[in-house]
Amino acid sequence: MKESSGIFGLISCVYLLLCFLVVHSERHKGTWSSGNFLKFVSKFGVQKTDLKNEDATQGFFYGNITTNSNSSNSLTLVVVDSEYFSHIFGNVILKLNKQHKTNICKSMFKKIDEVAFDKDCKPKGTEDYLRRVPCPKNKLCLDEDTPSNVVPNYQFTYKIMDKQIPRFWYMSIVACYRNTTNKNCSWVSSDDDITIDYDIWLVNGDPIYKKWNPVEHQFSFEEHDIFETFLGFLGVYIIIVPFWFYVYSKQRHSLTKFLLLITCTEAFGIFCNFIHVAVFASNGVGVYWIAVLGNAIDTVAQCLFMLSLLLLAKGWMITQPTIRGKKVVFSLWGIYTLLNCVLFLWNLFEVDVISNKDEWQTWPGYLICGFRIVIMIWFIVELRHTFLSSRCPETRLQFLQQFGAYFLVWFIYLPVLVILNTQFSALWKKKIMLCITNGADLLSYLILLHLLWPSRSILYLLKGEDPIPYDLLITGVLDEDQDDKTIFKRKKKTKLNGQLRREPNHNTIKNGFHKSPNYTDEKRLALLPEEEEEEEL
Template identity: 40%
Template sequence: MHHRKHIHAKITSLLLILVYIITSSYGVHISGEWRTEDNFFRFLAKFGFQKTSPGERVLTEGYIFGNVTGDNGSGVGTLALLPRQFFLDLYKYRRRAASDPNLACRLMFQEVQKEAYDAHCHDSGPEDFLRRVPCPKNQLCPDEDNPTHVVSGTQLTYAVQDINSPRFWYLSFVACVWNSSTCKWQRSNHNASLHYQLTLVNGDPSAADHNPFEYQFSFDKQDTVEIYLVCVVFYGCILVPLQVYAACRQIHPITRLFTAVLVVQLAGLLFDTLHLLVFSFDGEGIEGINIAGDLFNILAQSLFMMLLLLLAKGWAITRMMLTRRLLLFALWGLYSILILTLYFWNMTEVDVVQDIDEYQTWPGWLTLGLRVLIMVWFLGELRHTMTYEHNTNKLNFFLHFGAATLVWFIYLPVVALIALQVSPLWRYKLLLGFTYSADLLAHSVMTYLLWPDRSEQYLLLAYEADLSSELEEFNEAPHVLNHPKDTTLLTPLCDTESNHSTLLKIHT
């Protein structure tokens, strides 16, 4: 009893810690330190701001607010919030700073200064792109000339309006200043260490309530939480319980492998959903949980691919021995390595500034190409298996299985090609929605095909049976002339009342 109370106390403590994390970590989206001596340019974030509704302008604007503090007063650098057409020059010419920092500053801001507002050099500028940093301690930044527009408790605030369409904006620090005397851009003469805490949101921070699945999210990630929640409900409440029940009724390697696929898939979805739910509160999430969820999803995809290849060869349906095993496991292993490489490549090597998705990289194209190659091999193996099968039930299974699996194989290359024509603001949601929908459909069809009442017609099953009386009658029959005493027959026998499978050794 004492041990049980101790376990309950631990569970309660963990729940309280989780609730504390979710409810108390609001506010910090980006935080860190920028040393101008070491980093001439510091890219902070790429964020998609939603379309501003004219009727609810304040409520639907995008906002960036926070604090930037340092030890050397003001004029150390510039915080720039720019749309893509202006940011590309900033990003392209940043490398010139190594040879001529003053020239780099002029080139980086040559287009920006035509539109940006500055009280001394360009007071007719229509765009509020720039902030001189750091801000004076416990005061507003110098460029905040209207305190009523600054979010309470912060030193600076950007309000972003996009009345035509959603758009990506890019936030970065640059060690350049707009000289108030000469009105020319130049490298800052001061080296300092700046500490920043900035939050990027879609919607008015002072509003009474927000949509939790949109407020903290960049536009391209908005409403993705709902996709994960729907998948968690389907897998957690329908597919996994049904398949676990089926696995208990019918102990078979195919059933067990497919059960493992669904359980791993559900684990990945739960981890990813937890990360997104926390992110919806604090704008940061739990990165370790997110990575774990992604790795579980990759493992589920790899195991499902193995299951499909085994079934195509008729394993545990027409035969128990595999032919050309080396080729099968080589294809499966190569595909698993590629999808894992693609994940880490997309995380570490793809420049966030580029408007590309994971399938527009060389690991992505290799993965899609190998998927098509495996599909062709799969169809060839399935055709070969069906050629030597004459059981009607098994042939019907292979037909339905092949049709459903072919759709699963081909959807990803097709969707990846379609995504090339889709705006980056919508591309991520398109790929995510199609991927999970296709996986859910494929897993649902497989659950239907492998249900025990149906699969017993075509899976190779063996059950325990007590046939001693029949054996005695057989041994006493007059046509049995020789009866060796130590002969052992390994015979698969069927008993409809048994709930598990085994191979029965019969001693005669």
């Protein structure tokens, strides 16, 4: 009973943690008090505008901001690009605790005032960056002087046109306003404690054209094609997972069982992320806790896959049934798993959304890449030791060669990619990293599927849970002149009545042994594990 209560408590804690995480969405809805001075709403990538189809390709920021307080127009909604936002945000961070808020407001808007339009104070301004909020209930905001430009049923609308390249735009609400008394037009801080309710959408394209591009309309530009990416990977995993079940059904073996588990785990993580982006494409919010769960499952799959590589480098179930140097193997794997958990949590709570750095440009990301190189060196040394110290059939050595050649590349690709990632634009790096990392993992599972296909793995896998089924005889692995009752046998060093006692080979059906004239000792030795081969010699 106590154990059940403990498990229930753990599940409750995890659920509450996921519920209280900041929801990443492009529809922002909530309340805010001006006593906090600055509310950063979102960073959103606006696609390049097609001049032949402006409305369908412009960025649209629209919504409602109202209050029940007895004050109006004492706050300012600001939408600017990165050049101006760095000036605003930098002044808040550096001066908030050192200067009076009115002086901070003047510093924040000094540069914006040079270009921002205001019908009372800056009628010659060229940029539509500012709105006085909160807006009157059931009416347009005061700065919306062209009602036809406002999305129906909302109080304000920004139309953002980027003619050259896609760009990030930043939306904030600041407790500052223009003092228009006697046409002074100076920026001052709001002394009133105003609580506002806001409901804001950030999308690419006019909302009336949403059906034209439903899988990208809600997404920031750096997340365009994410829906198609997850859909593509999920489709491939749906195809290859049954093949892994087939491999396991024909070769019930500890190694195939472990790799089947890893592949299914990876596929489920992809499925969770796809569910999130599919719902996000519909409502602009998604199911964030499912995305967190999907990323956590993906991290688990990555760590388990690393463990499988470390075990195979030791020759586990290829040259020997036990694990050599368990302490070293599991110590390396434990450190790697711990670093991945730290990076996962860091990405949830510490990565700055405002900056253009991703989780790989943090110290946990650099540590993982550095330690991955250390594991790669250990992997090469252990694989070479396994190769040189094993007196195995040529087929097993060929497996180790092919295995080592590919997965050496798999180890090194991520550190190289992280270095190159620093040169990618922030608008592209997320898509590039997602496609390459998931593609490399998928290719790894396909290569192992090829190497462990039953018609090949019969030659180098050690004893499994069940013997190889009879239908593998048609693959040509066994002697051509053997009939359906003929199987391979192996000798055991003990004798019975002066003759060697024979036992069925682990990879064949349980029938009697009839040695064909063409069945040589050399062929028989090729099927023996390492320790029995030494006894024969």
